[in-house]
Amino acid sequence: MKKYLKKSGLLTAVAALLISMASCEKDNVNKGDVNNDETYKAILKEYADEVVVPTYRLMAEAALEMRTANEALKNSPSSANIAAAAAAWMNARIFWEESEAFLFGPVGEDAFDIDGHIDSWPLEIDNIDEVLANDAAGLTGEIAWSDLDAEVIGFHTTEYLLFRNGNPRLLEDMTSAELKYLTAATDALVWDCVLAYVAWAGEENVSQEIRTVFNENPDVVALLNSSSTFKNFADKLKNATGNYAGSFVAAISEISDGAADIADEVGATKIESPYVNEAVLEVESWYSWHSLDDYQNNIKSIKNAYYGGRGATSPKTNSISAFVASKNPQLDTQIKAKIDDCIAKIAAIGTGGKSFYEVVRDQINAQYVDAAVDACAELGDFFKQISSNIIE
Amino acid sequence: MRITNKFILAAVCLLIMSACSNSDEPPVKGEYSEEYYAGGKNGTVFITSSFAYKQPMPVIDRDPNLYRQFMRGERLADKSFVASEDMAYSGLGPVYIRKSCIACHPSYGGHSRRVDKYDSNDSHCGYLLMIYNPNEPNLPLASKYFTGMTQTRAVSPFKPPVDEAGITIEWKNHIDEYGNRYEDGTAYSLIYPEVSIAQNAILFDDFDMSLHAASIEATIGIYGTGLLDAISDDDLRAQWQEEQTRGYCAGVIGADIDETGLNPYFPGKHPGRFTYLCTRATLDNGPGANALWNITNVTRDDRKYHYITEEYAKKMSEDTDVQQALGKTEDEIFDYLMSKDLQPEMTMDDYDAFMVWHRGLAVPAARNLDDPDVQRGKKIFYETGCIACHRPSWTTRSNYTPLPAISNQKIYPYTDLLRHDLDMKAPGRVQLCRTTPLWGRGLMQTVSGHTDRLHDLRARNTEEAILWHGGEAKQNKEKFLKMSKEDRDALIKFLDAI
Numbered sequence: 042m043k044k045y046l047k048k049s050g051l052l053t054a055v056a057a058l059l060i061s062m063a064s065c066e067k068d069n070v071n072k073g074d075v076n077n078d079e080t081y082k083a084i085l086k087e088y089a090d091e092v093v094v095p096t097y098r099l100m101a102e103a104a105l106e107m108r109t110a111n112e113a114l115k116n117s118p119s120s121a122n123i124a125a126a127a128a129a130w131m132n133a134r135i136f137w138e139e140s141e142a143f144l145f146g147p148v149g150e151d152a153f154d155i156d157g158h159i160d161s162w163p164l165e166i167d168n169i170d171e172v173l174a175n176d177a178a179g180l181t182g183e184i185a186w187s188d189l190d191a192e193v194i195g196f197h198t199t200e201y202l203l204f205r206n207g208n209p210r211l212l213e214d215m216t217s218a219e220l221k222y223l224t225a226a227t228d229a230l231v232w233d234c235v236l237a238y239v240a241w242a243g244e245e246n247v248s249q250e251i252r253t254v255f256n257e258n259p260d261v262v263a264l265l266n267s268s269s270t271f272k273n274f275a276d277k278l279k280n281a282t283g284n285y286a287g288s289f290v291a292a293i294s295e296i297s298d299g300a301a302d303i304a305d306e307v308g309a310t311k312i313e314s315p316y317v318n319e320a321v322l323e324v325e326s327w328y329s330w331h332s333l334d335d336y337q338n339n340i341k342s343i344k345n346a347y348y349g350g351r352g353a354t355s356p357k358t359n360s361i362s363a364f365v366a367s368k369n370p371q372l373d374t375q376i377k378a379k380i381d382d383c384i385a386k387i388a389a390i391g392t393g394g395k396s397f398y399e400v401v402r403d404q405i406n407a408q409y410v411d412a413a414v415d416a417c418a419e420l421g422d423f424f425k426q427i428s429s430n431i432i433e
Numbered sequence: 434m435r436i437t438n439k440f441i442l443a444a445v446c447l448l449i450m451s452a453c454s455n456s457d458e459p460p461v462k463g464e465y466s467e468e469y470y471a472g473g474k475n476g477t478v479f480i481t482s483s484f485a486y487k488q489p490m491p492v493i494d495r496d497p498n499l500y501r502q503f504m505r506g507e508r509l510a511d512k513s514f515v516a517s518e519d520m521a522y523s524g525l526g527p528v529y530i531r532k533s534c535i536a537c538h539p540s541y542g543g544h545s546r547r548v549d550k551y552d553s554n555d556s557h558c559g560y561l562l563m564i565y566n567p568n569e570p571n572l573p574l575a576s577k578y579f580t581g582m583t584q585t586r587a588v589s590p591f592k593p594p595v596d597e598a599g600i601t602i603e604w605k606n607h608i609d610e611y612g613n614r615y616e617d618g619t620a621y622s623l624i625y626p627e628v629s630i631a632q633n634a635i636l637f638d639d640f641d642m643s644l645h646a647a648s649i650e651a652t653i654g655i656y657g658t659g660l661l662d663a664i665s666d667d668d669l670r671a672q673w674q675e676e677q678t679r680g681y682c683a684g685v686i687g688a689d690i691d692e693t694g695l696n697p698y699f700p701g702k703h704p705g706r707f708t709y710l711c712t713r714a715t716l717d718n719g720p721g722a723n724a725l726w727n728i729t730n731v732t733r734d735d736r737k738y739h740y741i742t743e744e745y746a747k748k749m750s751e752d753t754d755v756q757q758a759l760g761k762t763e764d765e766i767f768d769y770l771m772s773k774d775l776q777p778e779m780t781m782d783d784y785d786a787f788m789v790w791h792r793g794l795a796v797p798a799a800r801n802l803d804d805p806d807v808q809r810g811k812k813i814f815y816e817t818g819c820i821a822c823h824r825p826s827w828t829t830r831s832n833y834t835p836l837p838a839i840s841n842q843k844i845y846p847y848t849d850l851l852r853h854d855l856d857m858k859a860p861g862r863v864q865l866c867r868t869t870p871l872w873g874r875g876l877m878q879t880v881s882g883h884t885d886r887l888h889d890l891r892a893r894n895t896e897e898a899i900l901w902h903g904g905e906a907k908q909n910k911e912k913f914l915k916m917s918k919e920d921r922d923a924l925i926k927f928l929d930a931i
Contacts, residue, residue, distance in 0.1 A: 145483040150539040151546075151881040154556035157535075167517040171589075190554060192513055192532070270882040284483070284879045291879050294482035302484055309504035317501075318782075322521035418500075429479050 075433050081289040087349040087359040089275040093143050095351050097238035100136035104234035107133050111227045115220040120212045127209035138338035141303045142346045145295050147240035152271040158191050159233045162325050165192040177221035182228025187260050194226045200328045207330030232261045243273035294428050296361050300343045301424035307339045308417025316410050321402045330396035340383045368431050379420045386413040471872040472796030473842025476660050485797040485876045486542025486656045492838035493793040506790025510534040514729045516588040524731035524778025526588035531728050542654035543881030547890040551600040560649040563862050567646040572862050578640050578744045590758035591749055599634020603627045607858050616915045625858050625891045648861020651890045659792035660844050662716035663829035666703050672849050682821045682905045684851025685865055687711025692718050698835045706850045709863045709888050721791045733779040746770035792836055797873045801930045810927025813920055817912045822868045823847040847871035856904030863888045875929030895925050
């Protein structure tokens with residue numbers, strides 16, 4: 042609970058004091074008498090149906106648009122088609138980053154490891170280049186998905202094939218082998234994105250188009266069928282069944298713990314670690330240079346989760362924000378302000394029109410980096426307080 | 434500016450703490466008894482979600498530098514290392530077991546799950562493979578040819594010592610001497626693995642697999658290992674001593690390991706306490722500190738050589754495919770593979786950060802201890818004699834210098850850190866297994882989506898784990914078989930609560 046005390050200024054510390062006092066009062070409540078299950082159930086329903094599932098639906102649809110764009114590029118290479126493929130990649134990337142406040146359940150490493158499979162960085166460039174040197178002979182989407190290591194597929198591999206130095210690549214630099222690799226890797230990406238969506242939503246609840254794509258690769262279907270625990274996961278979360286064994290406290294904590302996890306990761310891991318270690322190679326989205334968008338979209342993911350709706354500008358009735366507000370209005374106000382503050386401060390890292398890659402490489406904008414790192418840490422601590430002091 | 438603020442902040446900190454209580458303990462959730470703090474006051478987090486095994490201890494969370502190192506260390510555990518040079522996290526190979534820690538330690542504490550194929554590219558397969566001689570005492574590893582943890586992956590043009598396609602894991606049914614029935618007639622089922630490796634999957638022509646055996650071992654939870662490290666040698670030896678004289682369940686203590694030059698905090702000899710076979714004595718020369726190097730073969734200043742066997746180096750250096758691909762002679766390749774002075778691929782700053790993470794992973798608090806069923810289960814746990822080996826609590830040493838805040842902590846790991854014989858069917862190399870810490874295991878279903886347990890994940894849930902307790906724990910198992918369903922459920926509910 043105290044992490045932000047060390048990281049930020051006096052104002053926050055004073056605010057912490059107030060929150061702490063409020064939580065002391067709450068601690069006097071006899072916990073045995075509290076049962077918020079119905080409230081939590083309503084919040085979880087809103088969260089799953091209005092935030093998580095739609096985000097994965099949009100991600101799956103965006104991946105399919107990537108597939109269309111990359112097929113077009115392969116069949117008819119042109120600068121315009123490169124631009125369209127690059128735009129489709131950027132668009133799909135938004136929804137992935139907007140899903141990172143809920144990296145639990147089907148996408149997690151204990152389940153289908155979709156996170157590891159589609160967002161691996163670094164890349165095993167030597168292996169990619171070796172396949173390209175052999176004209177990507179025999180490479181199919183099925184092989185890419187089933188047999189290739191995560192370090193040679195996914196978002197960053199497709200990014201490597203589409204971008205250089207922050208821009209879409211030039212037509213004359215792209216080889217037919219790269220286009221073959223791109224479409225195979227995109228198929229794998231499509232299946233992973235569709236798997237995430239189907240696993241959360243349930244196959245019976247997705248469109249015919251998505252169902253068809255999901256059933257394109259029997260190995261993908263078999264993977265989902267291998268674990269009943271992670272099938273129809275939205276239903277399980279909403280009803281605190283399956284892994285939650287009836288504990289709505291555990292289920293609702295996923296929202297705040299998931300938000301805390303990504304807030305900490307954005308600040309300390311994604312931003313601070315490469316910066317202080319002067320490790321340009323550790324900056325993700327290395328080829329498209331859009332890391333700062335990624336990080337802001339991560340915080341937007343938190344905002345969506347907290348407000349109970351994608352793109353919501355005010356909290357929904359059945360949101361965790363509304364629940365926090367009912368217990369500790371000041372904390373709720375602070376969280377809402379801090380979310381926007383984080384987004385603004387991450388954007389400010391690029392002051393001077395710089396990408397995060399350039400900021401790390403040139404070791405500039407230190408004060409903006411510090412401010413963003415502190416803001417993310419404070420946000421993470423606020424969410425940990427929800428788990429430790431509000432949810433019961 | 435920050436230094437000035439530190440004083441102000443310290444003052445505010447004190448205010449906050451005094452606002453809640455007069456003690457100097459960290460703020461706590463509600464009024465919980467000591468036993469809820471499985472990892473002690475400074476090493477426990479109150480959390481029940483799927484993020485339960487990933488949290489920093491409160492002491493890490495409160496210190497900006499430790500927190501920064503923790504997060505850096507977490508990243509190193511999460512990331513796959515790669516062989517490509519001039520990449521982030523370069524240094525993988527030439528021959529290796531997995532690319533990352535998380536490959537076998539999903540969520541850092543959940544086990545990987547039981548699988549029926551040894552495929553290191555499958556994120557669910559977190560097994561290590563052991564090849565050993567079953568005909569000699571102590572089941573020695575075939576270490577002339579294979580590294581202790583068998584490598585099954587290599588960076589081209591090098592070849593893996595064992596081709597994973599030739600490894601077979603077969604799950605077999607086991608009928609115990611009670612006919613797989615409780616006294617009340619309820620049936621149960623048990624399964625165990627048999628592992629074999631085809632001769633043609635072995636790289637070495639002169640290695641005869643038919644004279645050897647193979648077994649698999651799953652990972653052990655990482656959270657709380659800092660606290661286990663903080664138990665003093667004296668206390669561990671005292672536990673062992675007591676077990677030798679009590680007339681039952683005499684545990685075997687890990688052999689002394691001289692860690693002079695290997696552990697900067699506690700040089701000298703220490704009894705083994707980590708791994709199933711207690712082959713590692715301290716965290717700073719422990720399974721994690723070594724695994725970061727020997728699982729990936731990423732070198733660093735204190736490990737400037739490969740985890741490799743001379744037979745492998747010979748085989749690869751003689752291989753004309755390898756010579757041709759690298760454009761090097763046999764001697765050059767051999768010398769490179771066996772070099773003791775390789776360029777470090779990981780900085781010691783990163784290694785230190787990794788160790789802060791490793792040491793600083795908190796134990797999730799116990800849950801529902803006041804529930805009447807849990808209370809009943811606890812009584813049964815004690816009365817059935819489970820605590821003979823699953824020792825409930827320890828107090829950490831008073832001077833744990835690597836992380837002083839976790840000194841003097843009363844912790845509840847439920848292990849004696851000693852090895853016992855459970856007389857399992859086909860246990861592989863783990864015939865005498867260290868008593869597994871039970872803390873936090875009840876959260877496995879939420880975190881991992883499964884409850885596969887024991888050293889090779891043969892138990893599919895807590896109940897089966899109990900039912901595999903034979904040998905030294907035979908009487909205890911028999912008591913369990915005689916219990917009513919209500920009592921069995923209560924016992925399991927207690928185990929799920931701690």
